[in-house]
Each structure stands twice: as C-alpha cells, then as structure tokens.
Amino acid sequence: MNETRLKYFEQEDVLHLVISDEPESRSVELSPNITVELNDKNEMIGVEILKASAFLRDTVLESVQAKTLQLVGAGAS
Numbered sequence: 001m002n003e004t005r006l007k008y009f010e011q012e013d014v015l016h017l018v019i020s021d022e023p024e025s026r027s028v029e030l031s032p033n034i035t036v037e038l039n040d041k042n043e044m045i046g047v048e049i050l051k052a053s054a055f056l057r058d059t060v061l062e063s064v065q066a067k068t069l070q071l072v073g074a075g076a077s
Contacts, residue, residue: 005017013052013053014048015055020039021045022045023039024037024039024045024046025038025039025040026038027048034047034055035048
C-alpha cells in the first residue's frame with residue numbers, strides 16, 4: 001500500500017493530497033477549487049485544492065467557530 005502524503009506548491013497555492021501512486025484515470029470537480037482524482041476502478045487516489053491557503057483558513061475558522069459556539073452554548077445552560 002502506498003503512503004499518503006501532502007505536497008504543497010507555494011507559488012501556485014495548490015495543495016495535493018496523494019493517496020496512491022496509481023495512474024489517474026479521470027477526475028471529478030467537486031467545487032471550483034477542489035478536484036478528486038480517480039483510478040480506473042473509480043477509487044480516490046488524490047485530491048487537489050486550488051487556492052489552498054484561503055480554503056484551509058476558512059475551513060479551520062468555520063470549524064473552530066462552530067465548536068466554540070457549541071461550547072459556549074453548552075456552558076450557558
């Protein structure tokens with residue numbers, strides 16, 4: 001089995017998650033900045049995130065804000 005690894009291309013601000021070194025058969029665009037790479041069995045072998053720094057910042061902030069609201073809401077009871 002292949003080892004999962006991350007590659008970040010700073011100049012392009014692209015994050016690539018490599019799940020497998022198998023050849024890519026096709027890709028599916030999940031959103032304008034996220035593409036899933038599939039092998040010939042339609043198994044996910046990679047994920048590419050464009051504008052990665054903004055995506056990660058926004059995703060982490062949303063997660064932290066949601067968790068904080070849950071904790072504050074639970075403490076107010």
